[in-house]
Amino acid sequence: MNINWEDFSPVSSLLGGVMIGTATVLLIAFQGRIAGVSGILGSLMQLKNTPKGHYLWRLLFVLGLVSASFVYGLFWALPNIQIDTKPHLLLMAGVLVGFGTRMGSGCTSGHGICGLGRLSIRSLVATLTFMFAGFVSCFLFLHFFA
């Protein structure tokens, strides 16, 4: 294994992690809700039989996420984003992520941070599974088929 020390960013990644963890605690403290992005977004697409107050907090949380680049940009330079995936593969990846997170009841935020923070065995199994699938998928697409 070769380690990429040039791109390794321990301080900003750790700080970012602390902010993400703090945000999940804020949401449970104020709304009593789990900050699972796939669950929040998926539930916004549920158009029928929704109880009162179903949309508002979800919409506000998503708005916060969508506004983050703008607010970050007011204080610091936004980091460069590099996307090498071709549009048809982006479409396929999006469908897999959307379908898979709903079928598996969570993503990196809901299972990987909140679930592990609650010491949930289900979330631990889910997190190990999607990490493993990620490593395998990367190996296949970047080394095996390429």
Add this chain to the structure above:
Amino acid sequence: MKNILTFVAGLLFGIGLISSGMTNPSKVIGFLDLFGYWDPSLILVMLGAIPVALVGFGLIERKRSTMFNEPLHLSGKTHLTKSLIIGSFIFGSGWALAGFCPGPALVSLGSGNVSALIFVGAMIAGMVFHDHLYRPVFKPKQS
């Protein structure tokens, strides 16, 4: 007040994702590509986030209510299901393909990135397909 704080939680979550490097797909793929030129940064994201969540959730779950004395909405599920494992596997495969997971994709959408727009559109389609077509047909008993 509660609504403003909810928006702030989303905002802080997003700023954390930007700072951590999670909104840069090539960095995420650099982490998932164990056999390439491996960038371990994303381990640090989890090392930063999980201990904070562990302490915070511990305190609030002991209190059993929010700061506004409202009930918590927590999953009490403990059993492992095929859906949990197959779904997580499908998610992980797609995550590695694009380097986007749902949170960072929404943050990048907000920066006006066209690739993120394509990805989020497809992701919402995948969610709707699962919730409104797949699940009602194949798992009608599950709510």
